Amino acid sequence: MTEAVSQPDQPWTIEGGTPDLFSKFDPLIQMRENLLASGVEDPFSLVMEKVLSPTVAVCNGRETILLGTYNYMGMTFDPDVIAAGKQALDDFGSGTTGSRVLNGTYAGHRAVEQALCDFYAMDHAMVFSTGYQANLGIISTIAGKGDYIVLDIDSHASIWDGCKMGDAEVVPFKHNDIEAMEKRLRRIPEGAGKLVVLEGVYSMMGDIAPLKEMVAVAKKHGAMILVDEAHSMGFIGPNGRGVAEDQDCLDDVDFIIGTFSKSVGTVGGFCVSNHPKFEIMRLVCRPYVFTASLPPSVVATACTSIRKLMDAADKRAHLWENSRTLHKGLKDAGFQLGTETPQSAIISVIMPDLERGAAMWEALLHEGLYVNLARPPATPANMTLLRCSLCAEHSAEQVQQIIGMFQRAGARAGIV
Structure with missing residues (x-):
């Protein structure tokens, strides 16, 4: 070999x-x-030897600031969240050993689904074992053979895999291009089932979708709309419900997909909806029916975290301040960024190529900073990116430290 x-x-x-x-x-x-x-050093095999807080871990024997974890709201070390998980572990054991439709629904699973309904002010919520499975299950179940899925070309892998599994006709359009999306919708045969799939925040570049305009176009053409808010839930919008809330079109969206592995701070995925027939999904959605349900300790932490995120306006405001500060600091230092202005908690720094991107990644790690190295083919236009994801628990002082680390590492790696 x-x-x-x-x-x-x-x-x-x-x-x-x-x-x-x-x-x-x-x-x-x-x-x-x-x-x-x-x-x-291998950028895809880093081991965190000890995690000290939402923003600091021990990597390679040294304390390292974490800027690539998607822990947007810093809930992983929240005392109430941890206490809820410990209590559930004592009360219900380590796992369910079964599917939600058999022995895998505990009181905690119902509680976290109710918390999601309350958070989004929607009628139905369905929790999956991962965010990937949420997209895989919902998309493949509601759009099948003979139906059409119109989706952004930069959609997440879980969205593409859900399309493939459901066997619908897949019609991609240019990223965030409203006119291109409408052209695709016009060509779909009359009477065919149509699903438009969008994301609130696109995770590679950290840019947001023009959801309000896109949702209006989709509705005009009789399509149902699914929006993946994985990277905006908890943070964007007056109540943290995502870009659809922030752009005042949440009521026109049929399905919201999200994950527990980012702002919520644990693991799992979900879909919320107001569709009156939504509950039948529990019997027909294969990635839900044929997967063991989340452990009781996980749903307990998720439920507690979601309810605390309902009252997290101060955290959201601080995270926006961190995003604006870091974006300006890196731009002023001469780095090429993925967006002209800060649009989310993700700030992507564009590298000349993979080799120099890896060298820059390693230089940052030696400075004491961890970021994500994103490479082709996962990235748009075959770009190499250093992807930074900020946390509400990053202090203003840490953000200034991060800017200094980028300046020194960029000079050593010949990037700036």
């Missing part, structure tokens, strides 16, 4: 000359080998 890495033009084969099923990954294997051969 070593030979396949060093000589990708001579793929490893099994007996009889049949190509190995791993041969398709040879270019990626070679890219990784080339990156590591340059002497940089």
Whole structure:
């Protein structure tokens, strides 16, 4: 197998000359080998030896500021959240060992779904074991063979996988392009089922969608609308309900998808909706029916966190201040950013290429700062990005430290 890495033009084969099923990954294997051969630390194998707070961990034996965790509201160390998880662990044990439709619905699962209904002021909520499964399950179930899904080309992998699993006709359009979206909708045959899938915040660049205009266009063409608010729930909007709330079109959206692994600070996914037939999804959605439900301690932490996020206006205001400060500081230092203005808690710094991006990532780590290195093919236009995700628990002093770390690392890596 070593030979396949060093000589990708001579793929490893099994007996009889049949190509190995791993041969398709040879270019990626070679890219990784080339990156590591340059002497940089593997940016995709970092181990956090100890997590001290939502914003600091021990990595490689040294204290490191965390700027790549999506822990937007800093709920992972909230005392009430932790206490709720410990109590549920004592009262209900470590896991359910079953599906929600069999033995896997505990009181805590109902409680967290009610918390989501209260948070969004909607009638129905359905909790999945991960955010990925929420998109996979909802999209593949409501849009099937003969239906059409119109989606932004920069949609998350879980959205694309949900489309593939449901076997609907998939019609992508140029990122955040309202006119392109409407052109696609016009071409769909009369009478066909239509679902428009959008995201509030796009996680690679940190930019937001023009949801109000897009939702209006989708409604005009008779489409149902699903908005993934994974990166805006808890933070954006007067009540933290996301970009749809902030742009005053939440009531026109049919399905909101979200996750517990970002602002909520634990793990899991969900869908909320006002559709009167929504509850049938519990019997027909395969990633919900055929997956073990979340452990009681997880839903207890999620429920407590969601209810606290209802009263987190001060945290939201501080996070916006952090975003504005970091965006301005990095822009003034000469870095090329993914957005002209701060639009979310994500600030992406565009790198010239993967090799220099990895060198910059490593230089930041040596400074004591962790960010995400995002690379092709996951990124738009094959860009290499250093993706920063701010936290409401980052102090103003930490944000200034971060700006200084970027300046020093950028100079050493030859980026600025």
